Amino acid sequence: MQDIMMLVQDPAAWVALVTLVVMEVVLGIDNLIFISILTNKLPPETREKARKLGIGLALIMRLALLGTVAWIVKLTTPVFEVFGHGFSWKDMILIAGGLFLLWKATKEIHHTVDPVDHENDAAAAAVVASFTAVIGQILVLDLVFSVDSIITAVGMTPHLPIMVVAVIAAVTVMLVAATPLANFIEKNPTIVMLALGFLMMIGMTLIAEGMGFHVPKGYVYAAMAFSALVEVLNMLARNAKKKKRGTGKETLH
Numbered sequence: 596m597q598d599i600m601m602l603v604q605d606p607a608a609w610v611a612l613v614t615l616v617v618m619e620v621v622l623g624i625d626n627l628i629f630i631s632i633l634t635n636k637l638p639p640e641t642r643e644k645a646r647k648l649g650i651g652l653a654l655i656m657r658l659a660l661l662g663t664v665a666w667i668v669k670l671t672t673p674v675f676e677v678f679g680h681g682f683s684w685k686d687m688i689l690i691a692g693g694l695f696l697l698w699k700a701t702k703e704i705h706h707t708v709d710p711v712d713h714e715n716d717a718a719a720a721a722v723v724a725s726f727t728a729v730i731g732q733i734l735v736l737d738l739v740f741s742v743d744s745i746i747t748a749v750g751m752t753p754h755l756p757i758m759v760v761a762v763i764a765a766v767t768v769m770l771v772a773a774t775p776l777a778n779f780i781e782k783n784p785t786i787v788m789l790a791l792g793f794l795m796m797i798g799m800t801l802i803a804e805g806m807g808f809h810v811p812k813g814y815v816y817a818a819m820a821f822s823a824l825v826e827v828l829n830m831l832a833r834n835a836k837k838k839k840r841g842t843g844k845e846t847l848h
Contacts, residue, residue: 612757615748619765621816622747625797626653626740627769628790629696631777632703633729641726646773649733654766656737660745661758667745685742686805692739693801699732700794707788739801789826793819 634645660667670688673681744765748758780786796818800810 611754612761615757615761616764618747619744619761620768621812622740622744623765623769624816624819625794626736627773627776628793629699629736630733630773631780632787632790632794633732635777635781637726637729642777643774645726645729645733646777647770648730649737650766650770650773652730652734653737653741653769654763656734657741657745657762657766658759660741661748661755661762667742667749670742671746680807682805685746686807688739688742688805689801690805692736693798693803693805695735695739696794696798696801700791700798704788704791704795707791743801783830785826785829789822792822 630646630649634642634649637645670684673683675682744762745758748761780790796815800815803810
């Protein structure tokens with residue numbers, strides 16, 4: 596309790612907390628996009644439940660990992676070498692997660708671009724996934740993003756209470772933003788393709804990080820922000836054209 600009171604009175608601790616919360620929220624965007632795309636494939640009545648469960652499991656997983664910080668730090672220790680480069684458990688988790696993201700995003704893009712194979716299958720045409728399968732896939736990515744998130748937190752501050760507060764705050768933001776983001780993606784089909792492109796880029800980034808190539812996160816998120824801005828401008832242009840056509844029809848009448 597005394598340690599916590601000292602942290603509360605320490606301005607440096609508050610700066611570390613705010614910085615870490617922002618970092619955790621930014622890192623959580625990747626996870627949130629994946630959860631939104633997956634849960635939108637469920638029947639409407641179970642989507643919100645799946646989102647809350649998936650994000651809740653992410654919180655539990657991150658808090659559990661925080662309880663084993665000493666073990667988490669050891670995940671960065673190389674366990675074998677290939678061509679002179681050492682691979683740690685963290686590297687292998689990132690590579691596996693990146694490959695999973697690439698596979699999942701490629702599969703979803705193929706289904707979106709070429710839906711002909713599914714036209715005669717009513718279940719596939721509705722693209723209804725099983726609740727258990729969706730939660731299972733969310734858990735896999737939760738683990739990957741949680742390990743990355745906690746190792747980032749450990750590198751930014753040595754104080755466990757700050758890490759716990761930052762993780763809870765970041766996951767709360769994810770919980771609040773999950774449904775609006777999922778609804779926005781569902782109502783705008785072009786956003787789905789953009790989001791899948793983001794997931795492929797994130798997958799490649801995870802693989803590169805696991806292979807020992809440092810990719811500055813700022814470049815990745817700057818590219819995502821620029822692409823999102825261009826898509827927003829395209830959406831505004833399409834809406835303006837629709838309104839113009841509607842006005843033209845009314846004038847003819």
